[in-house]
Amino acid sequence: MVSARLLLAGTHSSVGKTTVTLGLLAALRTRGRRPAPFKAGPDYIDPSLHALAAGRPSRNLDVWLLDDAALRGVFARGMREADLAVIEGVMGLYDGIGATQQGSTAELARTLQCPVILVLDVAAMSGTAAALVLGCCAMQPGVDLRGVILNRVGSAGHLQATADAIRAATGLPVLGSLPMDPEVAVPERHLGLVPASEHAMSTRALERLAALVDERFDLEALWRIAHEAPDLTTNAVQSQPVANGAPRIAVAQDRAFGFYYQDTIDLLRDCGAEVVPFSPLDDVALPSDARGVYIGGGFPELYARELAANQPMRTAIRGHVAREMPLYAECGGLMALGQTLTTFEGETLPMFGVLPAASRMQRRTLTIGYREVESLRSSPLMPKGMRVRGHEFHWSVANAPTAQVAAYRLSDSDALEGFCIGSTLASYIHLNFAGTPALARSFVTACDRVLR
Numbered sequence: 508m509v510s511a512r513l514l515l516a517g518t519h520s521s522v523g524k525t526t527v528t529l530g531l532l533a534a535l536r537t538r539g540r541r542p543a544p545f546k547a548g549p550d551y552i553d554p555s556l557h558a559l560a561a562g563r564p565s566r567n568l569d570v571w572l573l574d575d576a577a578l579r580g581v582f583a584r585g586m587r588e589a590d591l592a593v594i595e596g597v598m599g600l601y602d603g604i605g606a607t608q609q610g611s612t613a614e615l616a617r618t619l620q621c622p623v624i625l626v627l628d629v630a631a632m633s634g635t636a637a638a639l640v641l642g643c644c645a646m647q648p649g650v651d652l653r654g655v656i657l658n659r660v661g662s663a664g665h666l667q668a669t670a671d672a673i674r675a676a677t678g679l680p681v682l683g684s685l686p687m688d689p690e691v692a693v694p695e696r697h698l699g700l701v702p703a704s705e706h707a708m709s710t711r712a713l714e715r716l717a718a719l720v721d722e723r724f725d726l727e728a729l730w731r732i733a734h735e736a737p738d739l740t741t742n743a744v745q746s747q748p749v750a751n752g753a754p755r756i757a758v759a760q761d762r763a764f765g766f767y768y769q770d771t772i773d774l775l776r777d778c779g780a781e782v783v784p785f786s787p788l789d790d791v792a793l794p795s796d797a798r799g800v801y802i803g804g805g806f807p808e809l810y811a812r813e814l815a816a817n818q819p820m821r822t823a824i825r826g827h828v829a830r831e832m833p834l835y836a837e838c839g840g841l842m843a844l845g846q847t848l849t850t851f852e853g854e855t856l857p858m859f860g861v862l863p864a865a866s867r868m869q870r871r872t873l874t875i876g877y878r879e880v881e882s883l884r885s886s887p888l889m890p891k892g893m894r895v896r897g898h899e900f901h902w903s904v905a906n907a908p909t910a911q912v913a914a915y916r917l918s919d920s921d922a923l924e925g926f927c928i929g930s931t932l933a934s935y936i937h938l939n940f941a942g943t944p945a946l947a948r949s950f951v952t953a954c955d956r957v958l959r
Contacts, residue, residue, distance in 0.1 A: 510734060510736050510738050510739065511590060511591045511592065511730075511733045511734045511736065512591070512592035512593075512594065512622070512733055512736050512739075513591070513592065513593055513594065513621065513622055513623075513624055513729060513732065513733045514547075514596060514612065514615070514616050514619075514621035514622065514623045514624070515528050515531070515593070515594065515595050515596060515623075515624050515626055515656070516596035516599075516600040516612045516613075516616070516623050516624070516625055516626065517596060517598070517599055517600065517612075517625070517626045517627075518599055518600065518627055518628075518639050518643065519598065519599040519602075520598050520599065521628070522626050522627060522628040522658060523628055523658035523659065523685065524596060524626050525553050525556060525595060525693060526658065526685065526691060526692070526693060526716065527626050527658065527683075527685065528544070528553075528557065528560075528593060528595040529556055529557070529559075529693075529708070529713065529716060530560075530685070530691070530716040530717055530720035530724075531593055531720055531724070531729070532544055532557060532560040532561040532593055533560040533561075533713055533714070533716060533717035533720070534718075534720040534721045534724070534726065535591065535593070536560070536561060536562060536717075537717050537721065538721070538726070540590060540591060540730075541588065541589045541590045541591070542561055542589065542590075542591045542592070542593045543561070543563065543586050543589035543591065543592050543593070544557035544558065544561045544563070544564075544565035544566075544585075544593055544594075544595070545565060545567070545568050545582070545585055545592060545593070545594040545595070546565055546567050546568070546594070546595050546597070547567075547568055547569070547594060547596045547597040547612050547615045548567065548597030548598075548610070548612075549567060549569055549877075549898040549900070549937065549939070550567065550597060551702075551765070551766035551767070551768075551804065552702045552766075553565070553595060554566070554769070555765065556693065556702070557595070559708065559713065560713060560717075561593075563589075564769040565585075565769065566582075566584065566585040566768075566769050566770055567581070567768055567769075567770070567939065568581060568582060568594060568619070569610070569939065569942075570610055570611075570614045570615050570618055571604070571609065571877050571896065572877070572896050572897070572898065572939045572942045573939065573941060573942045574942070575618065576742070577941050577942050578618065578619070579619075579739065579740070579741040579742065580741065580742055580743050580941065581770050581941050582619065582741055583741035583742060583743040584743040584770065584773065586741075587743075591733050592733075594619075594621060596612030596615070597611075597612055598611075598612070599612070600612050600613050600623070600625065600643055600646075600650070601613050601643070601646055601647065604876075604877060608647070613646075613647055613650050616650050616651070617650060619739060620651070620736060620737050620739065621651070622651050622732045622733065622735065622736050623650055623651055623652050623653060624652075624653060624654050624655070624656055624682065624729070624732075625640060625643055625652060625654070625655050625656070625679075626655075626656050626657075626658060627639060627640070627656070627657055627658065628658050628659050629657045629658065629659060629660060629665070630659040630661070630687065632669075633665060633668045633669045633672060634668075634669075634672045636657070636669050636672065636673060637669075637675065637676035637677065638676070640652075640655055640673050640676065640677050640679060641676045641677050644677050644679070652679060653679070653732045654679055654680050654681070654682040654728070654729075654732065655673055655679055655680070655681050655682065656681070656682055656683040656684065656685075656724070657669060657670070657681055657683070657684040657685070658684070658685050659685070659686070659687045660684045660686050660687070661686075661687065666681075666684050669681070680728070682724060682725045682728055683720065683723055683724030683725060683729075684724075685719055685720075686719070688715075688719070690712055691708075691715055691716040691719065702765055746774050746777045746778045746944050746948055747777075747778075748778055748779035749779060749948050749951055749952050750779030750780060750951050750952070750954075750955040751955055752779075752955065753779055753781045754779070754780055754781065754799065754951060754954040754955045754957070755781045755783050755794060755795075755796050755797045755798055755799075755954075756775060756780045756781070756782050756797070756798065756799040756800070756801055756950075756954055757783050757785045757793050757794045757797040757799070757800045757801070758772070758782055758783065758784055758785070758801045758802075759784075759785060759786070759787050759800075759801070759802040759803065759805075760784040760785070760786070761786035761787065761788045761789060762788060762805075762806070763787060763788050763806055763807050763809070763810040763813070763814065763839070764787060764803055764805035764807070764839055764840065764843075765803070765805050766803045766805050766837070766839065766937070767803045768939045768940070770939065770940065770941035771938075771939060771940040771941065771947065774940045774941065774944055774947035775947050775950065778947050778948050778951035778952075779951055779955070780799075780951045780954065783797065785797075787802070787814060787817065787820050787824075787843065788810055788814065788817065789817075790820060791817070791819035791820060791823075792819060792820070792823050793823045793824070793827060797827070797832075798832060798833070798955070798957040799832065799833040799834065799835075799887070799950065799951075799953065799957070800824070800827055800832070800833070800834045800835070801834075801836075801840075801950075802834070802835075802836040802837070802839075802840030802843060802844070803836075803837050803838070803840055803937075804837050804838035804839040804840065804901075804937060805838075805840075806839065807842050807843045807848060807858075808839075808842070808848060808850050808851065808868045808903065811848050811854070811856045811858075814843060814848075814856070814858060814859075815856040815857050821857075821858075824844075824859045824861060825859060825860060825861060828861050828929070828930075828931055831929050831930045832954075832957050833887035833930045833931075833953045833954050833957070834861075834887075834930065834931045834932070834933075835888060835931075835932050835933070835950060836931075836932070836934075837933075837934060837935075837936065837937050837938070838899075838900070838901055838934075838935050838936075838937060839901075841862070841864070841866070841905065841925070841926070841933040841934060841935055842858070842866040842905065843858050843859055844858065844861040844862045844864070844931070844933050845858050845859075845860075845862050845864035845865055845866050845905065846858060846860055846862070846863070846864065846865050847865045847866075848865075848866050848867075848868075848903075849865070849866070849867040850868055851868045851869075851870065861931060861933075862926045862931070862933055863906075863908075863926070864905045864906055864908075864926065865905065865906055866903045866904065866905040867903060867904055867905070869902060869903070869904060870902065872904075873900075873901075873902055874899050874900070874901050874904075874935070875899060875901075876898070876899055877896065877897070878896070878898065878917060878918075878919075878924075878936055879894060879895070879897075879917070879918040879919070880894070880895060880896075880897065880914075880915035880916065880917055880918060880924060880925075880934075880936060881893070881894050881915060881916045881918060882894075882895070882914065882915060882927075883913050883914060883915060883916055883923075883927070884914070884927050886914065886927045886930075886932040887930055887932060887949065887950050887953035887954070888932055888938075888946050888949055889945070889946060889949055890949075894918065895938060895942075895943055895946070896938075896942060896943075897934075897936035897937050897938045897939075899935050899936060899937070900937070901935060905935075907922075907923060908923050908924070908925065908926050909923075910923065912926050912927065912928050913925065913927070914926055914927035914932055914933070914934050915934060915936065924936060930953070
């Protein structure tokens with residue numbers, strides 16, 4: 508039974524949810540608490556920052572990718588040896604798929620019965636903030652709004668006027684505030700915030716943020732609200748070992764590749780695999796005796812020259828594929844496995860040369876959204892005909908696959924997506940194995956069957 512939890516929601520994106528979450532995690536940890544971080548939706552970058560502040564992995568709670576049992580299982584795994592869950596919402600509180608609330612922070616709050624704290628950016632407003640909070644209170648029953656945190660407050664007078672207006676209109680307390688302070692801002696770029704692996708937030712900035720939260724937040728009230736959440740019955744997601752030995756799966760983890768769901772990695776280990784990190788940027792070979800390779804998403808476009816220059820690694824990847832050993836790649840991994848990658852600046856560089864694909868960065872159209880796909884052929888991850896749910900988020904485009912090599916058919920459009928050639932599966936679609944644990948079992952089994 509798990510009870511203590513808070514969900515930090517926003518009125519819209521970029522209001523400071525991540526900043527508030529990081530400060531709260533760090534401040535609680537400084538006080539000797541054991542907060543467990545979570546992120547609503549399919550984001551990868553925010554969880555990397557959460558882990559930095561909390562000193563433990565952050566996990567994704569996605570009501571579209573995970574059914575109720577899997578959602579609660581991910582939550583239970585993340586709460587091991589923790590005494591409070593701090594969940595960061597996604598986009599605005601009621602922003603879901605299209606005009607619906609499906610997949611929204613509000614849906615997650617209702618599903619896990621979370622007390623919600625609303626984060627507002629109040630720069631250049633005071634009384635209007637009360638109207639925003641009042642609208643969020645009236646929008647939908649079942650969302651338990653318990654208080655407000657104000658970001659980018661200009662002065663003590665600004666804080667007082669805004670807090671008084673919110674309380675008069677809604678009865679909700681302002682439980683904390685952060686001033687305009689560039690020192691604690693997390694830098695952004697084309698896919699959102701800069702990941703922790705690139706030193707997006709220094710130790711000094713995080714300590715400064717924790718001190719601000721400790722000074723300006725009512726941490727005792729937040730602790731009390733979290734512990735007033737109703738009990739939640741959960742069972743951790745897990746898989747039994749399927750490998751005879753412990754097949755080594757090399758997972759690309761460096762500045763160019765770092766987009767992975769923590770639960771996907773955990774499930775690979777649960778199935779008996781030994782997960783070994785490697786760097787396509789800096790290493791000259793795959794880890795010894797690697798039976799499978801997993802290249803996740805990231806920012807290969809920012810490191811295309813380094814990837815192109817690492818000829819030994821390019822040769823090692825091609826050798827792995829030539830031996831028909833399992834390789835799975837998502838988004839940035841797909842781009843790296845192609846023939847070429849053209850950067851934002853228009854420079855075209857050679858990539859690993861495994862797939863008949865060329866990718867190109869462009870600033871006009873962001874491809875983003877949930878996807879349901881059907882497998883068109885058997886692969887190390889799944890049999891032909893299997894349907895899975897995933898997510899896309901990228902500024903690049905690549906040539907469409909032919910029917911002879913396409914990995915998936917999109918359920919809503921019949922368009923072809925990704926590449927499945929031999930034992931290699933690569934796609935723009937990100938998959939969370941916690942939603943379909945059979946994917947982890949299949950991949951580890953395929954790696955275990957590879958001849959030594």
